[in-house]
Amino acid sequence: MSELLWTPSEERITNSNIYKFLRYISEKEKCSFSDYHQLYHWSIKNIEKFWEHIWNYSNIIHKKNYYQVLIDKGIKDSVWFPGAEINFAENLLRHNNDKTALVSYRENYPAVRITYSQLNEIVRKVSNALKNYGVQKGDRVAGYVANVPEAVIAMLATTSLGAVWSSTSPDFGIEGVVDRFGQIEPKILFATKSYYYNGKFISNLDKIFEVKKRIPSIEKVVLIDEYFAFTPTKKQRSEQNEILNFSELLNYPQEDFQFVYPEFDHPVYIMYSSGTTGKPKCIVHGAGGTLLQHYKELVLHTDLKEVDVITYFTTCGWMMWNWLISSLQTGSTIVLIDGNPVSPSNERLWKIIEDEKISIFGTSPKYLTLIEKSGLIPKEKFNLNSLKTILSTGSPLTDANFHWVYENVKEDVLLSSISGGTDIISCFMLGCPILPVYSGEIQCRGLAMKVESWDENGKSLIEEKGELVCTAPFTSRPIFFWNDPDGSKYHQAYFSFYPNVWRHGDYIKINNNGGVIVYGRSDSTLNPGGVRIGTAEIYKIVEAMEEVSDSLVVGKNINGDVEVILFVVFRPDYHLDEELIVKIKDKIRTETTPRHVPAKIYQIKEVPYTISGKKVEIAVSKILNEEEVDNKDALANPHALDQFYNFRKI
Numbered sequence: 001m002s003e004l005l006w007t008p009s010e011e012r013i014t015n016s017n018i019y020k021f022l023r024y025i026s027e028k029e030k031c032s033f034s035d036y037h038q039l040y041h042w043s044i045k046n047i048e049k050f051w052e053h054i055w056n057y058s059n060i061i062h063k064k065n066y067y068q069v070l071i072d073k074g075i076k077d078s079v080w081f082p083g084a085e086i087n088f089a090e091n092l093l094r095h096n097n098d099k100t101a102l103v104s105y106r107e108n109y110p111a112v113r114i115t116y117s118q119l120n121e122i123v124r125k126v127s128n129a130l131k132n133y134g135v136q137k138g139d140r141v142a143g144y145v146a147n148v149p150e151a152v153i154a155m156l157a158t159t160s161l162g163a164v165w166s167s168t169s170p171d172f173g174i175e176g177v178v179d180r181f182g183q184i185e186p187k188i189l190f191a192t193k194s195y196y197y198n199g200k201f202i203s204n205l206d207k208i209f210e211v212k213k214r215i216p217s218i219e220k221v222v223l224i225d226e227y228f229a230f231t232p233t234k235k236q237r238s239e240q241n242e243i244l245n246f247s248e249l250l251n252y253p254q255e256d257f258q259f260v261y262p263e264f265d266h267p268v269y270i271m272y273s274s275g276t277t278g279k280p281k282c283i284v285h286g287a288g289g290t291l292l293q294h295y296k297e298l299v300l301h302t303d304l305k306e307v308d309v310i311t312y313f314t315t316c317g318w319m320m321w322n323w324l325i326s327s328l329q330t331g332s333t334i335v336l337i338d339g340n341p342v343s344p345s346n347e348r349l350w351k352i353i354e355d356e357k358i359s360i361f362g363t364s365p366k367y368l369t370l371i372e373k374s375g376l377i378p379k380e381k382f383n384l385n386s387l388k389t390i391l392s393t394g395s396p397l398t399d400a401n402f403h404w405v406y407e408n409v410k411e412d413v414l415l416s417s418i419s420g421g422t423d424i425i426s427c428f429m430l431g432c433p434i435l436p437v438y439s440g441e442i443q444c445r446g447l448a449m450k451v452e453s454w455d456e457n458g459k460s461l462i463e464e465k466g467e468l469v470c471t472a473p474f475t476s477r478p479i480f481f482w483n484d485p486d487g488s489k490y491h492q493a494y495f496s497f498y499p500n501v502w503r504h505g506d507y508i509k510i511n512n513n514g515g516v517i518v519y520g521r522s523d524s525t526l527n528p529g530g531v532r533i534g535t536a537e538i539y540k541i542v543e544a545m546e547e548v549s550d551s552l553v554v555g556k557n558i559n560g561d562v563e564v565i566l567f568v569v570f571r572p573d574y575h576l577d578e579e580l581i582v583k584i585k586d587k588i589r590t591e592t593t594p595r596h597v598p599a600k601i602y603q604i605k606e607v608p609y610t611i612s613g614k615k616v617e618i619a620v621s622k623i624l625n626e627e628e629v630d631n632k633d634a635l636a637n638p639h640a641l642d643q644f645y646n647f648r649k650i
Contacts, residue, residue: 190246
């Protein structure tokens with residue numbers, strides 16, 4: 001049974017954005033909503049009305065208004081707000097004052113601070129520079145960039161012109177970058193020249209020049225220094241050069257700047273599938289749908305206000321970066337953090353929370369587990385009075401993670417496990433400041449997201465595990481895939497299992513109280529003896545053990561069945577022996593079922609992860625089943641795959 005860990009106070013409820021929105025909707029619709037669940041059920045029955053209210057409530061800046069909210073052609077082909085013309089960047093730059101917009105922390109350098117008025121000025125200059133370089137509506141601009149202000153500025157300047165932004169982090173290898181950007185043919189490449197990670201200086205220049213050589217569409221490369229304080233530069237702008245420094249763009253005037261106003265669903269971002277099982281798919285997201293969905297999630301579900309300071313530890317290759325930057329539309333302060341989160345020590349992020357008075361802190365279960373096992377107790381070393389919400393995504397947050405946060409970080413904090421993905425650049429399930437928190441559960445499904453758990457026959461389930469599906473249109477669905485003229489890749493990715501219903505690829509259970517438990521990816525679900533098992537069910541047990549640092553669960557095909565294989569990384573001073581094997585198996589059997597118990601347990605040196613921090617289960621399963629693995633450049637530690645070839649014949 002899930003355990004109640006936190007209940008919002010009456011003051012927190014009545015001061016929340018969603019409480020005010022409840023009253024707003026009640027007045028507009030001439031009905032009374034007493035709690036979140038009533039509002040949710042109304043929103044999924046009145047999807048068009050809901051999004052029209054969000055349009056008005058958010059005061060979205062637009063040049064032309066819509067003539068209809070939704071032309072419903074099913075999730076994939078629906079048209080949202082036809083007739084409307086908006087600019088994505090203008091909505092993020094609606095604040096123009098002396099309040100701090102961005103604070104940038106990176107290794108080995110002092111923090112950089114930029115106000116909203118400075119941000120507006122710099123974006124106008126960079127936008128005019130890009131316009132001078134020939135960037136127009138629909139062109140692609142790519143960022144091979146660290147999580148620093150220049151990345152945010154480049155994105156805003158790009159989208160101010162109606163051009164399309166796509167980014168990845170500088171730790172990607174050449175093949176990984178070419179596999180992504182090569183497909184979308186960017187005109188300009190912003191690239192981080194060098195950076196520090198874990199105290200080590202890393203030059204990216206050789207990789208940058210090789211990427212330019214291999215992607216002929218790139219006309220100019222704009223290099224970003226590892227540190228730049230945005231002071232005036234004396235460098236002359238040089239339109240003819242193919243290689244420029246970011247500082248040169250600031251010599252362009254800000255006068256004559258103009259926003260370009262494309263249609264509501266004009267492309268704004270191109271994201272990528274992980275690429276661990278084939279060439280990455282290029283997922284294109286629309287400006288208006290992204291903007292409204294992010295507003296709903298940040299303002300209503302996360303309770304983000306203008307007075308807040310928000311951070312999410314992310315790279316520019318993960319959708320959480322795009323989500324975080326949308327916070328600008330609220331006028332809050334964003335803290336950008338680059339480098340190793342535990343360098344020079346495991347206290348780094350907690351010190352930043354204290355110093356910057358961060359109120360909303362975004363992280364991952366992997367980081368929380370790492371801090372727990374390091375022995376650090378943040379509440380004993382740092383003043384965390386400002387902290388009101390902790391967000392976590394990337395993988396399911398375990399019972400142990402929930403309890404550790406409330407015991408060692410703060411008792412009065414909203415711990416929001418959130419879950420969605422790159423595919424929708426947002427969340428299906430997430431937090432709510434007026435609902436209680438139960439261990440191991442996501443608090444609720446997102447407003448106007450008609451999320452259900454289905455069995456293989458399309459029957460909706462409650463209190464049973466099933467496939468995460470969405471059965472009604474939502475604004476942040478991809479508008480299309482790049483280089484997919486007939487839409488077949490898009491259809492195959494989400495609609496080939498249940499006709500006209502979005503199948504996300506996660507394995508979930510929806511509880512009677514509206515909470516959701518995620519059991520991991522359904523495409524890596526284990527089926528020993530025909531019983532479906534989510535890998536997260538095993539991880540949360542094994543990784544709660546004091547001996548274990550990390551783990552990976554995969555399936556190996558044996559005589560028409562699947563054998564569950566568990567790989568374990570141990571903490572120092574521990575190693576795998578028969579006693580520990582018995583202990584692990586007994587613990588799994590006791591807390592789950594005999595079907596969950598792995599047939600074999602092996603010790604490994606490290607778990608392979610994608611650059612966005614997800615465990616690489618499918619690629620390891622392919623190795624064990626003697627299949628080919630492509631695109632290792634999508635991994636943060638591709639060398640970690642090599643160790644699994646030794647287990648093929650065992």
